[in-house]
């Protein structure tokens with residue numbers, strides 16, 4: 668469970684840095700709904716006492732993701748490999764030290780295994796909602812990335 672200090676820190680970051688992140692999203696092309704006064708239209712979500720959620724109709728995530736993808740594709744120092752499904756991370760072991768040195772992927776179109784060697788590997792494979800029989804999480808939330816990290820003994824925390 669997150670400690671109270673960590674929760675307060677997250678709230679602090681959201682409140683202080685959130686507006687700048689929204690401005691960045693708008694700057695890269697995301698478009699959100701505006702009210703009649705010309706300002707961003709804010710709504711409430713469950714449990715909120717104030718209107719503080721901006722949105723793009725009811726497709727906000729799609730709008731944000733599309734803007735981010737367009738921005739990434741335009742960057743010359745980022746290479747996007749579509750249809751590459753991560754299978755397992757690659758490790759080197761020196762005594763009790765285990766270092767991640769890359770990742771094996773399956774190109775789901777050619778069915779070839781493609782290996783990526785790297786100094787730094789980030790896993791951003793989402794949550795694990797589908798380990799439960801009932802969930803509203805998207806179908807991709809299978810926890811496979813977390814399992815990949817767990818196999819070579821990465822420390823996994825805050826799973827709840």
Ligand SMILES: Cc1cc2nc3c(=O)[nH]c(=O)nc-3n(C[C@H](O)[C@H](O)[C@H](O)COP(=O)(O)OP(=O)(O)OC[C@H]3O[C@@H](n4cnc5c(N)ncnc54)[C@H](O)[C@@H]3O)c2cc1C
Pocket residue numbers: 751752753754791792793794803804805807808811812
């Ligand atoms: C119904 C619902 C409503 C929500 N509403 C809101 C909301 O209004 N506001 C809000 O802030 N949050 C909301 N959330 C939460 C939010 O969607 C998640 O917290 C967020 O999407 C998590 O982002 P993520 O990048 O960690 O994972 P994800 O968005 O799940 O992204 C993980 C990605 O990794 C890919 N992937 C997984 N395994 C592999 C693999 N082995 N190889 C290659 N790729 C892989 C997946 O295909 C996916 O594209 C909602 C969630 C749900 C389920």
